[in-house]
Amino acid sequence: MAEPWRAIAERKRAERQSRIPKAWLIPSPPSGNGNLIGKHLDILSKPELHITQDFDATDLLSALTARKLTSEDVTTAFCKRAAIAQQLTNCLTEVLFDDAIARAKYLDAEFARTGKPVGPLHGLPISLKDTFKIKGHDASVGVAALCFKPAVTNSALVDLLLSLGAVLYCKTNIPQTMMALDSHNNVFGRVKNPANGALTAGGSSGGEGALVAMRGSILGVGTDVGGSIRIPALCNGLYGVKPSHGRTPYAGQEGGAPEGSSKVAIEATAGPIAHSMSDCEMFLRIVGDGKPWLFDPDCLAQSWEQQRSIASPLTSSGDKRKPVLRVGIVRTDGHVTPLPPVQRVIEDVASTLRSSSSTSATSIEVVDLDLSSLLSRCLKVSNGIFSIDGANTWFDLLESTSEPLSPWLQSRLRRRPAKSVDEVVKLQAQRIALQKEALQIWRPDANGNEIHVLVCPAAPHPVALVDRWNSVNYTSAFNLLDLPAGVLPVRTVTKEDVAVELKEGKALNGWDKTNQEMWGAKERKEYLGSTLSVQVVAPRLQERVLVEAMGVVDEVLKGIGKKAGSRL
Template sequence: MPEIWQDIAERKQRHRAERLPKKWLLRSEFSNGASSNNSVLDVPRKCGILTSKELHITEDLDATNLVAQLAAGKLKSVDVVTAFCKRAAIAQQLVNCLTEIFFEDAISRAKELDEQFRKTGKPVGLLHGLPISIKDSFKVKGYDASVGVAGFCFKPATINSALVDLLLEQGAVLYCKTNVPLTMMALDSHNNVFGRTLNPANRLLTAGGSSGGEGALVAMRGSPIGIGTDVGGSIRIPAMCNGLVGVKPSHGRVPYAGQEGGALAGTSKLGIESTAGPIARNVRDCEMLLRAVGEGNPWLLDPDVIPQSWDQQSPLTAQSPSQPVRVGIVRTDGHVTPLPPMQRLMCDVASALQAYNAVEVIEVDISSLGPRLLKVFNGVMSIDGANTWFDHLELTGEPLSPWLAGRLKRRPQKPLDEVRKLQAQKLDLQSEIQKIWKKNNLDIMVLPVAPHPTPKTDSWNTTNYTSALNLLDLPSGVLPVRKFHEADAQGELPDGPPLNGWDKINRGIWSDDRDVFIGSMMSVQVVAPKLMDRKLVESMAVLEKAFAPLKDGPGKASKL
């Protein structure tokens, strides 16, 4: 008789807890409470577990600095890896963000890299000695890739995912994997095996999904840079929720082979291809990671990857006042109207860009595409009818998690002719968006990540602002702009009925307690044409500078 999910979950959680060194466990006064604003971000500095050097390593140096100092021999990998292992252990106790923990293996590898550097004087790869955290769906030999499914637990991987092999070849040190939602199709990272990941800045708000564990860990500075995956917003949504930079590359840029996705082999080829990308504290760290991937010959590890290094990709050449970056401002998807604070944010962003001499701003309307994009995305994503996932869950009697309950149902698989029609509709939409790029001669577009601020747990509404870009296969990233201030809680909803059911739910978010949003980060999404990933990241670096004046609060140009 198969083991029931409760017993598996209890064993798995006990196994995970045993991998946290006792000397890194928090005292009760730190583990049981958050500050008055429900934040635990300051606990690592206050708890006394980290030394002053370890605080310096984890707080003062970004991933790019760490790589430079490791490659120059100014830092030892064992010191850097130990510092982030300790901070990850602290993060786990506060926000429940880890799944697999392999600190001992990581510290052992770090020592080997240090010894090799001592003997040769040369770093191993472009990521020499850098600790990197990865989403639970990546396979690492000897460890589970359970993705929070009870039936997948205690079945260690026998191979590495392609990207894992590349990161190791480039000298990275892998030390933990991070939590995901059940089925990885939810927007709040909860599953029955590992439980719920919390938002470290405000534990009343969602940490996002499906790379929510990764977002929470990086926000806690328990990782200098993490790797998530994205098929509908799963990198960008956690990046927004945790005030981070996240990049969803085009399909074909970063190796994805060897993932545990729960679906039958080949299913992704019928639908929308997921991609892997970085979540970090700034744009330059994301660029550093993507450059290292591109220089690691990823096409030799995954047949879907285009054989083109980072330097061979088209750069952003228009960075001078005489050739400004042409930015299209997209204010709504036409399906769900952004709430007042998101409208105010887009006004601030447009004003800041207009004042920045390296940018030219153009208003772009794609609202006629929004409803169609959502309909086709939902159709393509439901080709299997969720039957495979329900089969997995029923083996151990496992229920759906709260966000999925009522949303995910077992349905008949779509017939071949309907699949063909959906693919034709997808191609039509991709052709239409190409015409918009060409008509406006755009380098990038800027639009909301969502029509609402970071909401409470299990309250994320539509994904259309992110999932539409997966359907169109456009590289996109998230940039933090500024925090939600008291002034952002002002503003009323428009007169008249909601556009649809999704719009009604979105208005309901604004009818709730608005003060809960205060202090959360407000972000925008940046989009480039297909396969223009280098242009995307270099454009994000320009916008990162342009948005700097907004960090103190709402701009004077804010208006609804």
């Protein structure tokens, strides 16, 4: 008879706790929902506080390669700060501190011996979502049946990052089944939003978002099949980028599904969650130039530099005129009407981009777009493809140890018959039709002008209360269409935002009605001061265009009120 899930979970949590040195424990972790960022840092020395607080990943990497800092010192500092973050937010699953510090010492020794850094990510600590397999360690994804079954091989991106000189020091918490937008599972428990415990930390890369927000990580890697990088980035005031399928290695992850099933599914992709756009660009550039196609057969044989051949509005062409960035503003997906703070921040962004054109180094043109017909039809197709196997693999795993569904999933997920081949083919045909329709967005108009990126909401509401996230279509539509997309913080929710009442009118559907119910007095009080972010979307496989455009937009938007971001 299989060991019951509760006993497995207790053993797994005890293992995690045992790997945090006693000297790094917080005597009395606080209760309540107060802001935890920058708190309880007494175990850090002044140099460790400087390392973890005063750099972004790009600057820290420069300091490492210039030998101003050692990898051992940097890795130790982030291991200690990750231990603090774990005790305050429950963001970790696998604690790999001993292995990481040993690797950092090796990298320092190699640098001293050869006089050269060991790869372009030399000595940089990087955290990973729990789905990534690291040989000798679990990838349990918060399911009891997968605990104490260490991986025998590395995920493709793990091998690539190690070859580039990175240090991998922890893995982070996720929701059960990875099909929820709030990171809770029965093995490790719930991830807490560091800024406000009444709000969600997001999912499914919620542990990654919380850890980076706590500066227990300078650069994290999440995965995204419906919003799982962008939503935690939004919830934690961070930057996050979801590439198109084929740009970054994804092979070899634990996803609760048989190998090969991704070929008939919506393809998940791996990407960065970080403190700055320069960090997102750095990660994607170095991974892109690391020949990812030699690690994952799904990756395109095209380096970051080779993306210059794609019609980019921002790459240098020798033309001395200011480059033009033409931005399409999308206000709604036509399925759920955004709440007032989301509407207001989109208007703020549109007006700021329009007024910045004469002063920015890039000439920005803003065009209003209505994509509600296209985007509203994505949801049904996405849901159909997400349920191809009827969740049978997940239920088989859970039932093998009598593990129940996480509370949020109990009313939303049940075992169903797997779809037939004909049903799968029909769904994929519908997806292809929507992707073909989406090509119209990027085609030049009668005057030869083309849209380079979209700016739109990432959710129809501000950061939601725990277990209250409503409608993933604002992010999942772009997974279905396989368009690269990223999130960047703009400002915080203000008293003026929460004073706006909803316009009278009938709800569009049940999702829209639920969204309206998220505008009560209790919710508005909790939204106050939380992050408002926007999403930026580019044509398929144009990640270089995306991050360049996000960098321009981010720089322009820094003038909008008090910036809500990881540096606050």
